[in-house]
Amino acid sequence: MSQTATPALSSRRACFLLVALAPLVVAAAALPAFAGNYLIDVGLTIVTYSILGLGLNIVVGYAGLLDLGYAAFFAIGAYTTALLETLLHFSFWETLPFSFLFAGASGVVIGYPTLRLRSDYLAIVTLGFGEIVRIIATNLEITGGPNGIYGIASPGLFGYEISSPRAVYELGLAFLACVLVFAVRLGGSRLGRAWASIREDESAAEAVGVPTLRTKLLAYVMGALIGGLGGSLFAARFGAIDPTGFTYLQSVTILIIVVLGGRGSIPGVLLGAAIVAGLPEMLRFLNLWRIFGFAVALVVLMLLRPQGLWPAALRRVAPSVSDAAAIDTPAPGKARAGTGATLLEVRGMERRFGGVRAVGGISFTVTDSEILSIIGPNGAGKTTVFNCLTGVIRLTGGEVRWLGASLAFGSPHRIVHRGIARTFQGIRLFASMTAFENVLVGMDHRYKAPLVAELLALPFARTETADHMADGLRWLGFVGLRARAGERAADLPYGDQRRLEIARALVSRPRLLLLDEPAAGMNPTEKRELMGLIRRIRDSGVTILLIEHDMMLVMGVSDRIIVMDHGVVIAEGKPGEIQADRRVIDAYLGTGESDEADGGAGGERSLWDS
Amino acid sequence: MSTFFQYVVEGLTIGSFYALVALGYTMVYGIIRLINFAHGDLFMVGAFVGWTALTMLAAQHLPWALALVAAFAASMAFTGVLGIAIERLAYQPLLRAPRLSILITALGISLALENGVLLIYGAGFNTYPHLLSQAGLVLYGVRFTFAQIGIVAASFALMFALYFFVHHTFVGTAMRALAIDQDAARLMGIDVERLIQLTFLLGSMLAAAAGVMEGLYYTQINFFMGFVLGLRAFTAAVLGGIGNIPGAMAGGILIGLLEAFGAGYVSSQWTDVFVFAVLIGVLVVKPTGLFGERVVERM
Numbered sequence: 001m002s003q004t005a006t007p008a009l010s011s012r013r014a015c016f017l018l019v020a021l022a023p024l025v026v027a028a029a030a031l032p033a034f035a036g037n038y039l040i041d042v043g044l045t046i047v048t049y050s051i052l053g054l055g056l057n058i059v060v061g062y063a064g065l066l067d068l069g070y071a072a073f074f075a076i077g078a079y080t081t082a083l084l085e086t087l088l089h090f091s092f093w094e095t096l097p098f099s100f101l102f103a104g105a106s107g108v109v110i111g112y113p114t115l116r117l118r119s120d121y122l123a124i125v126t127l128g129f130g131e132i133v134r135i136i137a138t139n140l141e142i143t144g145g146p147n148g149i150y151g152i153a154s155p156g157l158f159g160y161e162i163s164s165p166r167a168v169y170e171l172g173l174a175f176l177a178c179v180l181v182f183a184v185r186l187g188g189s190r191l192g193r194a195w196a197s198i199r200e201d202e203s204a205a206e207a208v209g210v211p212t213l214r215t216k217l218l219a220y221v222m223g224a225l226i227g228g229l230g231g232s233l234f235a236a237r238f239g240a241i242d243p244t245g246f247t248y249l250q251s252v253t254i255l256i257i258v259v260l261g262g263r264g265s266i267p268g269v270l271l272g273a274a275i276v277a278g279l280p281e282m283l284r285f286l287n288l289w290r291i292f293g294f295a296v297a298l299v300v301l302m303l304l305r306p307q308g309l310w311p312a313a314l315r316r317v318a319p320s321v322s323d324a325a326a327i328d329t330p331a332p333g334k335a336r337a338g339t340g341a342t343l344l345e346v347r348g349m350e351r352r353f354g355g356v357r358a359v360g361g362i363s364f365t366v367t368d369s370e371i372l373s374i375i376g377p378n379g380a381g382k383t384t385v386f387n388c389l390t391g392v393i394r395l396t397g398g399e400v401r402w403l404g405a406s407l408a409f410g411s412p413h414r415i416v417h418r419g420i421a422r423t424f425q426g427i428r429l430f431a432s433m434t435a436f437e438n439v440l441v442g443m444d445h446r447y448k449a450p451l452v453a454e455l456l457a458l459p460f461a462r463t464e465t466a467d468h469m470a471d472g473l474r475w476l477g478f479v480g481l482r483a484r485a486g487e488r489a490a491d492l493p494y495g496d497q498r499r500l501e502i503a504r505a506l507v508s509r510p511r512l513l514l515l516d517e518p519a520a521g522m523n524p525t526e527k528r529e530l531m532g533l534i535r536r537i538r539d540s541g542v543t544i545l546l547i548e549h550d551m552m553l554v555m556g557v558s559d560r561i562i563v564m565d566h567g568v569v570i571a572e573g574k575p576g577e578i579q580a581d582r583r584v585i586d587a588y589l590g591t592g593e594s595d596e597a598d599g600g601a602g603g604e605r606s607l608w609d610s
Numbered sequence: 611m612s613t614f615f616q617y618v619v620e621g622l623t624i625g626s627f628y629a630l631v632a633l634g635y636t637m638v639y640g641i642i643r644l645i646n647f648a649h650g651d652l653f654m655v656g657a658f659v660g661w662t663a664l665t666m667l668a669a670q671h672l673p674w675a676l677a678l679v680a681a682f683a684a685s686m687a688f689t690g691v692l693g694i695a696i697e698r699l700a701y702q703p704l705l706r707a708p709r710l711s712i713l714i715t716a717l718g719i720s721l722a723l724e725n726g727v728l729l730i731y732g733a734g735f736n737t738y739p740h741l742l743s744q745a746g747l748v749l750y751g752v753r754f755t756f757a758q759i760g761i762v763a764a765s766f767a768l769m770f771a772l773y774f775f776v777h778h779t780f781v782g783t784a785m786r787a788l789a790i791d792q793d794a795a796r797l798m799g800i801d802v803e804r805l806i807q808l809t810f811l812l813g814s815m816l817a818a819a820a821g822v823m824e825g826l827y828y829t830q831i832n833f834f835m836g837f838v839l840g841l842r843a844f845t846a847a848v849l850g851g852i853g854n855i856p857g858a859m860a861g862g863i864l865i866g867l868l869e870a871f872g873a874g875y876v877s878s879q880w881t882d883v884f885v886f887a888v889l890i891g892v893l894v895v896k897p898t899g900l901f902g903e904r905v906v907e908r909m
Binding site for chain 2: 060066113114116117120121123124125127128129131132135136138139248252255256259260263288289291292294295296298299302303306307308
């Protein structure tokens with residue numbers, strides 16, 4: 001129905017890029033026609049650095065991970081091509097798949113054990129990996145030791161030998177074009193969105209169903225593939241390689257290209273490559289002071305433009321007005337009648353933090369299509385219960401059964417995929433992504449088309465993407481945010497941010513939604529609207545488990561209430577029963593009379609009045 | 611067995627240099643979350659300033675003990691001020707910018723320092739006067755030179771002074787508070803900018819002291835000497851648990867021992883492979899380093 005949505009989005013982005021890059025592309029393609037060998041040589045260096053920069057940009061710019069050993073992948077590609085050509089007499093083209101294979105595999109090798117580390121540790125680990133690869137290449141016999149490998153044949157194509165500077169330059173340009181398209185498509189794909197969400201808030205991404213570890217690993221692998229390609233090109237260009245081409249300084253140079261140009265910005269990276277490869281050439285008049293001048297220029301440029309020379313535009317994947325009008329289905333999902341079946345069964349849940357027993361063996365059940373609230377004083381263990389249910393922290397005792405099967409506590413994203421979604425006590429949106437994109441991230445795990453199909457824009461993938469986007473819009477409409485779909489999440493007013501977070505949780509199509517203090521900080525009007533929203537969510541067939549301090553809201557919407565104090569359940573029942581329960585009043589609710597006895601108007605008011 | 615202990619002696623000496631430089635990395639990281647890539651080069655600058663002071667004073671025929679003290683003082687003062695200047699010019703304006711930007715300026719400063727020294731002193735090796743005698747003593751077949759004993763003792767004295775300062779003085783307490791929450795520290799009336807500068811001053815001075823000692827010990831200095839040492843010192847800081855001062859000391863000693871054993875039993879060509887393999891192994895098993903990081907993750 002909304003066939004136009006996606007193609008319009010991606011083509012608009014592509015259009016912008018095309019306009020921005022057109023003069024550059026023309027100049028680059030026409031270079032051999034008028035330039036001498038020196039200029040072509042500099043041009044080829046720029047092209048090589050652009051390829052490497054685009055590859056590292058996937059890791060650093062898209063996914064926000066640090067990599068100070070990127071030259072390792074470059075080296076692996078170069079050595080693969082060189083060794084296969086000289087030892088096994090492969091042709092250049094036959095070595096390419098192996099370059100990809102080895103570089104990609106090393107991306108997994110370095111990524112897998114280290115991605116759980118905090119980001120700055122990645123810096124030193126990747127740096128170490130880069131050094132290890134270089135030292136191995138320097139010291140092994142087969143890689144030619146410090147002398148490297150020479151006599152690498154030039155690649156041939158349809159009987160022509162690609163050996164003149166011009167021909168190699170054109171080959172490099174063709175590679176660059178492929179990498180460019182790949183990088184742009186990747187950035188706009190669901191994977192690009194997942195990377196952006198991880199960059200913004202990794203735990204929130206995990207909590208809305210993004211498999212963060214695998215997604216980060218994919219960034220390393222994709223970056224490594226491009227690095228390998230760059231290495232093969234490098235080997236073909238010079239016909240000889242040695243370890244000095246793959247030093248730490250090389251890795252740093254590529255990183256400088258990405259950050260100086262603008263992380264995540266494709267035109268920025270190309271500009272960065274042109275500056276980093278071209279500026280030292282232009283500074284030749286400085287003679288010995290050349291590198292010093294470059295270093296000072298680098299510092300000054302960074303101080304003047306901390307975001308990079310051409311910062312990435314805000315990811316404005318937002319539907320155009322006409323698209324929004326075309327999609328007008330009011331309520332998402334079909335309402336299901338509550339079956340009264342048990343959804344969630346908690347038996348003896350216990351969580352200790354050292355000697356503190358935050359949750360001390362509580363049991364409760366959640367039945368289909370009810371609104372169950374958990375209330376209790378601060379520190380009673382309510383949020384800990386949520387964190388246990390969503391797999392953020394592990395149980396130290398007891399069991400949770402979900403739909404009759406044990407909820408094995410894997411990563412939080414698996415639990416989201418099994419039908420339990422949540423919101424956070426403090427709002428955790430992907431602040432610099434649009435409202436629409438926030439929602440899309442939450443539903444991306446429901447994609448059926450493989451990523452390759454999406455990257456190639458195959459018809460069935462495009463149809464699915466269009467439906468996907470329409471669905472996302474409908475959910476935004478459901479919480480009343482359709483009109484603000486294209487706004488940055490951080491720019492939304494507080495109440496809207498809360499509702500956006502609920503929409504983001506809902507799009508994963510959960511059976512059970514956990515709301516952690518959704519009314520915190522809301523004014524009375526917003527609270528009343530929220531009550532309506534909670535009821536509508538339940539009516540659409542989603543069961544709700546609610547933590548809230550606002551008694552008007554809790555008593556107004558809940559079917560049942562559980563009261564916790566000091567990690568145990570002290571009461572359970574219907575709102576009326578809870579209000580009358582002596583223990584609950586003593587522990588939590590308080591009474592109007594005792595407050596007055598404490599000292600009149602200055603005394604703390606009962607929670608009833610809030 | 612005596613070769614084993616000979617390697618231990620050598621490892622402790624190199625490790626002292628690593629530890630002193632690692633402290634600078636760890637303090638700066640703890641406070642502003644910056645991997646100060648220029649720090650290894652401050653060590654190198656310290657070595658060169660010390661060399662200049664020593665050769666100038668030697669020309670004046672000063673008693674060598676006096677010349678040595680003056681060289682240490684000059685080197686530590688100059689490098690300390692340089693450290694503050696770098697912080698003011700290149701880092702402070704970017705403290706609120708994306709963290710990668712400041713990393714790139716650090717890399718730029720590192721490149722500028724190396725090439726600056728290259729332009730002033732040339733690319734060759736400069737030779738320190740041979741002040742440290744090879745005299746020493748032999749215990750159970752293990753040889754200690756007095757120079758080695760002096761270097762290890764001086765390094766440990768500096769490290770314990772720093773530890774005492776950070777953990778048992780008023781200003782040190784403020785520094786630790788700053789490392790935990792900069793905004794809260796500011797609200798409590800702590801002069802955050804001054805303290806950051808103090809951190810750079812202390813780190814740079816320790817690096818300069820290590821630089822002069824390394825110059826005296828190996829007698830050969832070069833504009834590129836800060837790179838390899840800086841890399842290993844940073845590794846030491848991470849290995850010990852970044853932000854953790856005793857951890858950085860222990861990490862430095864550990865890397866020194868690793869280097870000595872690796873060079874002794876296998877080959878010095880593979881040193882960095884051992885160092886980084888151990889680092890990666892440790893981080894995979896214990897992601898916060900051997901002694902636990904002292905860094906609060908800002909949410």
